[in-house]
Amino acid sequence: MKLPAFIELLKPITWFPPMWAFACGAISSGQSFSDNWQIVLLGILLTGPLVCASSQAVNDWFDRHVDALNEPHRPIPSGRIPGRWGLYLGIIWSLLSLFVSSFLGIWGFCATLLALVFSWAYSMPPIRLKQNGWFGNLACSISYEGLAWITGAALLSATLTPSKSSLLFAGLYSVGAHGIMTLNDFKAIEGDKKMGVRSLPVQLGAGLAAKTACIIMLAPQVVVCWYLFSVDKQWHAISVVMLILLQMGLMKYFLAKPIDRALFYSGFGVPVFVSGMMVSAFGIRHLGV
Numbered sequence: 001m002k003l004p005a006f007i008e009l010l011k012p013i014t015w016f017p018p019m020w021a022f023a024c025g026a027i028s029s030g031q032s033f034s035d036n037w038q039i040v041l042l043g044i045l046l047t048g049p050l051v052c053a054s055s056q057a058v059n060d061w062f063d064r065h066v067d068a069l070n071e072p073h074r075p076i077p078s079g080r081i082p083g084r085w086g087l088y089l090g091i092i093w094s095l096l097s098l099f100v101s102s103f104l105g106i107w108g109f110c111a112t113l114l115a116l117v118f119s120w121a122y123s124m125p126p127i128r129l130k131q132n133g134w135f136g137n138l139a140c141s142i143s144y145e146g147l148a149w150i151t152g153a154a155l156l157s158a159t160l161t162p163s164k165s166s167l168l169f170a171g172l173y174s175v176g177a178h179g180i181m182t183l184n185d186f187k188a189i190e191g192d193k194k195m196g197v198r199s200l201p202v203q204l205g206a207g208l209a210a211k212t213a214c215i216i217m218l219a220p221q222v223v224v225c226w227y228l229f230s231v232d233k234q235w236h237a238i239s240v241v242m243l244i245l246l247q248m249g250l251m252k253y254f255l256a257k258p259i260d261r262a263l264f265y266s267g268f269g270v271p272v273f274v275s276g277m278m279v280s281a282f283g284i285r286h287l288g289v
């Protein structure tokens with residue numbers, strides 16, 4: 001087993017969403033990063049290179065048969081990670097994540113444990129939540145966005161408890177991220193059909209799945225805007241509205257050819273979505289409710 005294959009298995013490109021969500025949660029707490037830099041650094045390390053990376057290793061192991069059809073170049077089906085080493089690495093990285101989380105108190109440990117439970121349940125038979133796109137995508141979005149946000153908000157909060165506003169936004173952006181997760185399924189429709197994986201594009205067809213994903217991404221952001229207006233954070237609300245309008249323009253292009261343009265939207269539309277997360281976090285930073 002070579003180091004490049006090991007790094008590829010952990011998929012560093014996927015670490016960004018939970019790290020970003022943790023940062024958003026930390027910002028929403030209203031506390032200084034410079035006064036809590038050790039917690040911030042450890043939290044970002046935990047959410048990205050550890051918890052998210054372990055979920056990628058676990059998923060690749062249990063998806064090795066599907067990947068042999070869809071992505072035979074991946075480390076496990078290609079043989080670059082031989083034998084059962086894919087499984088062993090998933091276990092080792094999960095245990096390492098729990099060990100590191102123990103230094104972040106009860107909130108950090110429990111959130112990490114729940115995220116790992118979701119990641120194993122997502123991939124591992126007989127539960128294998130990813131067999132149904134509705135449940136599997138929800139498990140991922142809660143882990144990648146909601147739990148990471150809540151962890152950041154709790155660890156930096158003076159009371160070690162996220163504010164109601166922060167919890168609301170963590171939940172809303174978790175729902176929105178469900179649509180983002182659907183974007184990843186368009187590239188594997190044929191392989192998923194053969195392996196009995198009922199992703200949303202398989203269940204609904206590419207066109208309807210794309211429309212559903214867009215609605216799921218947009219609806220929570222509309223609620224975020226309404227809430228920001230209701231608490232007199234007009235400039236933050238207007239900023240999110242502008243980001244929504246930009247997403248809608250990109251969505252129009254995506255919906256014309258969803259299979260061909262899902263990767264395009266992931267590359268250009270998703271960054272706009274997560275920019276709204278950061279704006280929203282700053283909006284509720286000093287609300288105290």
